[in-house]
Amino acid sequence: MSVRSWSYPVVLSLAALFCAALTPPAQAAGDTARGKTLGYTCLGCHGVIDYKNAYPTYSVPKLVGQHPEYIVQALKEYKSGERGHATMHAQASSMSDQDMEDIAAYLSGTPIKAAAGAAAVGTPPAPVATCQACHGLNGIGIMGTYPTLSGQHADYLEQALAEYRAGSRRNGIMGPFASQLKAEDIKAVAEYFAKQRPALGTLARPTTRYSAAAQ
Numbered sequence: 748m749s750v751r752s753w754s755y756p757v758v759l760s761l762a763a764l765f766c767a768a769l770t771p772p773a774q775a776a777g778d779t780a781r782g783k784t785l786g787y788t789c790l791g792c793h794g795v796i797d798y799k800n801a802y803p804t805y806s807v808p809k810l811v812g813q814h815p816e817y818i819v820q821a822l823k824e825y826k827s828g829e830r831g832h833a834t835m836h837a838q839a840s841s842m843s844d845q846d847m848e849d850i851a852a853y854l855s856g857t858p859i860k861a862a863a864g865a866a867a868v869g870t871p872p873a874p875v876a877t878c879q880a881c882h883g884l885n886g887i888g889i890m891g892t893y894p895t896l897s898g899q900h901a902d903y904l905e906q907a908l909a910e911y912r913a914g915s916r917r918n919g920i921m922g923p924f925a926s927q928l929k930a931e932d933i934k935a936v937a938e939y940f941a942k943q944r945p946a947l948g949t950l951a952r953p954t955t956r957y958s959a960a961a962q
């Protein structure tokens with residue numbers, strides 16, 4: 748499989764380099780019970796199947812089965828402004844690191860893993876030869892800070908890649924990779940990862956008196 752300008756071995760050694768640089772010190776797992784209390788309001792959007800963000804319209808990302816480390820990283824990026832989404836900035840800005848750990852432990856549930864020897868669903872589009880060094884052929888992030896993409900909403904993945912390419916989502920790793928993708932590549936890789944299995948999921952929101960508290 749050929750990739751436009753990155754050779755597979757180069758990307759693999761880059762991935763190893765990033766792994767070495769980014770591996771956080773071993774952390775205690777978050778407190779799921781505390782996370783459930785703190786994370787209740789999140790379900791107003793993340794607990795509604797196929798719920799959509801408005802203006803621009805795209806699906807709210809699935810979090811069940813995601814790596815908790817990545818959820819914490821994403822919340823820190825919203826808090827710092829590296830990711831610009833206004834609602835998520837508001838949600839994250841009052842959280843402590845411990846709040847983030849606990850909420851991430853609750854929302855991620857059991858992180859999904861690729862079944863041993865699992866084949867890809869469908870034919871991987873050419874750029875996947877690059878992506879798989881970090882996101883796996885099946886879209887399962889090979890380490891905690893590499894998000895799992897498997898079964899994520901295709902329109903959300905497209906939105907994320909378009910934002911990396913435009914620079915409105917600032918990330919030193921994904922910016923350069925996304926800038927090499929054409930619009931049709933973005934669509935093809937998003938559709939490919941969205942149909943991989945096992946899939947990320949949505950935590951069902953219990954119906955309660957909090958149901959209206961979606962903001």
Ligand code: HEC
Pocket residue numbers: 785786788789790791792793799800806807808810817818819821822830832834835838850854894906961962
């Ligand atoms: C009003 C709806 C809404 C609420 C409430 C909400 N979110 Fe979000 N969340 C979104 C949307 C929309 C996105 C995608 C934003 C973007 O494009 O960056 C998102 C993105 C995220 C992401 C990034 C996922 C990824 O794959 O990168 C995380 C993590 C997250 N939210 C966690 C939370 C937590 C934790 C709470 C509760 C404290 C919460 N959200 C509350 C709508 C919401």
Ligand code: HEC
Pocket residue numbers: 758761762765808820821824874875877878879880881882892893894896904905907908917918920921924925928936
């Ligand atoms: C060297 C490792 C590496 C490679 C190669 C790589 N990624 Fe990523 N990817 C990451 C990291 C790390 C993040 C999280 C960045 C952040 O915090 O915003 C990420 C985030 C993403 C996201 C956002 C997911 C979300 O839930 O918001 C998408 C989509 C994505 N990558 C797709 C791709 C595609 C498509 C390719 C191939 C063209 C690719 N990546 C190649 C490491 C990599």
